[in-house]
Structures are given as structure tokens and as C-alpha cells.
Amino acid sequence: MSSDADVPGHLVNQARRLAAECFPDALSVVLAGSVASGRATTTSDLDIAVLIADGGETRRDTLRFEERVVELFIHTRAGLGELFAADAASRRGVMQHMYADGLVLRERDGAATRIKQHAEDALREGPGALAPATVESRRYALTDALDDLVDAADVVERLVVASVVLSTAADLLFDHRRAWTGSGKWLSRRLLQADPDHGGALLEGYRRLCEEGEPEDFADAAVEVLALMGGPIREGYARTWRDATEPAAR
Known part of the structure; x- marks a missing residue:
């Protein structure tokens, strides 16, 4: 303050x-x-x-x-x-x-x-912890979005996917630190408050991607956040329609 x-x-x-x-x-x-x-x-x-x-x-x-x-x-x-x-x-x-x-x-x-x-x-x-099923769903969504980020050849598509990576990785990092979230300009401010190292790496990587078209640092920073939460999820992920707590990745 x-x-x-x-x-x-x-x-x-x-x-x-x-x-x-x-x-x-x-x-x-x-x-x-x-x-x-x-x-x-x-x-x-x-x-x-x-x-x-x-x-x-x-x-x-x-x-x-x-x-x-x-x-x-x-x-x-x-x-x-x-x-x-x-x-x-x-x-x-x-x-x-x-x-x-x-x-x-x-x-x-x-x-x-x-x-x-x-x-x-x-x-x-601080806020309460996310439900385990919600964390798992967001880990899956981030894993999927990172795959799309690497595969994206179109510049606009890459930027759109990057925004999904940023918001999802931020949600996971906020939960890991039991920190309050934010949107818009407050997302970046809350990220730096919650975790200057990982949050700062995410934001700096996102800046480089947007300004220079280089996704590597951004992807690496998101992967590090995933590692904090148990790593990527691909094979073996499953959920029921009725019990789903999150929308599908797509």
C-alpha cells in the first residue's frame, strides 16, 4: 500500500x-x-x-x-x-x-x-486451495496449450494461444502460492507479488514473444510452473461429463 x-x-x-x-x-x-x-x-x-x-x-x-x-x-x-x-x-x-x-x-x-x-x-x-480435480484440469489445459504454442505457425494464432498459456499458468501459480488472482493489468501485478521469480519469468517471456516473436523463454517459464504443480498431463487424463469442474481445453 x-x-x-x-x-x-x-x-x-x-x-x-x-x-x-x-x-x-x-x-x-x-x-x-x-x-x-x-x-x-x-x-x-x-x-x-x-x-x-x-x-x-x-x-x-x-x-x-x-x-x-x-x-x-x-x-x-x-x-x-x-x-x-x-x-x-x-x-x-x-x-x-x-x-x-x-x-x-x-x-x-x-x-x-x-x-x-x-x-x-x-x-x-489468502484464498482457499483449488479442488484437486480443478488443478488437474488446468494442468491438462496448460499442457495442451503449450503443445499448440509450439506447433503454431501463424503469428496471430500463436499470440492467441499464448494468452491462454499465460492465464492458465498464472492460475496454477496463484494456487501454488495461495495468492489472490487478478485480471487485466492486475494480473501482471498480482503475479509479481505472488512469485517474483516464476511470475516474472512468465511475464518477461510473454513480452519477448509479443515483441520479438520468440516463444522459447515463455514456454520454458510455463513448463516450470507446470513442474511446480506435478508436471504436464497427457495420456491417462480422464474426467466424467457430469463431474467436470472445468471446460475442456477446446
Whole structure:
């Protein structure tokens, strides 16, 4: 989590103005996302979590405030509990990270402080382990995708297959480290947090493939992740249709 000094003051002030204008009765307002983490750019939006009184509607709104896009995550206490549970089940911990890493703009009776503590505890505990059948299915999917990566002669096909290799290898590595996952830009950030060595090798190999067309380092990095999880699976892999936990590789 960044310190307050890392957060651009004009963006914090803008978020405070929005909170005062749009949510004067909120129980807490927390600024999160790239702005709170010190990664803001000139076009970064404001990600803001708003705790409202019971009886309100838990929802997500997008608006424009003072020419800046704002993503609002509005919730009651009960709604936040449901969001925490859903984010734990998805292994992404979106709301947990927003509160744990966010900057409190306003709160009543320590509401945001208590939620932040709860979120920090949940993040330290980490997500639960994937079911063994799910791990096996993803090992098979990664084995299959790596075969396709090596065989791909078409540049576009190779890049598409590489994205499958990256996401599947990342899922396995996150599970191995019992770490929270991410998507989009957060995938790379979470990978480096979870395992700087293996995650870094995956990302660097993927960069080389995309920029230079060289798949070898990327494939080697994915194979190393497979080795951590028991190695590739080809012959002998089987599953029933009814009990399948994952879609087929294709």
C-alpha cells in the first residue's frame, strides 16, 4: 500500500469533493485503485468504495465528475459481506484489496477502519486451495496449450494461444502460492507479488514473444510452473461429463 504522500493531492481533493457532494450521509468513503496505490496517470479514473446505511441498494455506478471518470462501488454492510464472499470465491479479492489498500476519505464511528482491518485479515489469510480435480484440469489445459504454442505457425494464432498459456499458468501459480488472482493489468501485478521469480519469468517471456516473436523463454517459464504443480498431463487424463469442474481445453 502506498503512503498518503504518494497519492496526488489534487485527485484526493477531487474525490473528497465528490464524496461531499454525492454522498453526504455515507458511513464511509474510501479512495482505491491506481490513484490510491500511487500508480495514477493523467487519465486514471477514480475508484471509490462507498458504505451506505442499511436499506440502501448495493450497486456499481460509473459517472463523470469534474471531467474525470469515476467508478463507484456502493454497498450496505450486508451487501459488502456478500461482495467479500463473492470475491473470495472468485479468488480475486477485489473489494478486499480496495479497502485494505485504499485511502479513507471520510467515515463515521470508525466504519471504514473496521472494514479495512477485516479486509487486511482476509487478504493475509489468502484464498482457499483449488479442488484437486480443478488443478488437474488446468494442468491438462496448460499442457495442451503449450503443445499448440509450439506447433503454431501463424503469428496471430500463436499470440492467441499464448494468452491462454499465460492465464492458465498464472492460475496454477496463484494456487501454488495461495495468492489472490487478478485480471487485466492486475494480473501482471498480482503475479509479481505472488512469485517474483516464476511470475516474472512468465511475464518477461510473454513480452519477448509479443515483441520479438520468440516463444522459447515463455514456454520454458510455463513448463516450470507446470513442474511446480506435478508436471504436464497427457495420456491417462480422464474426467466424467457430469463431474467436470472445468471446460475442456477446446
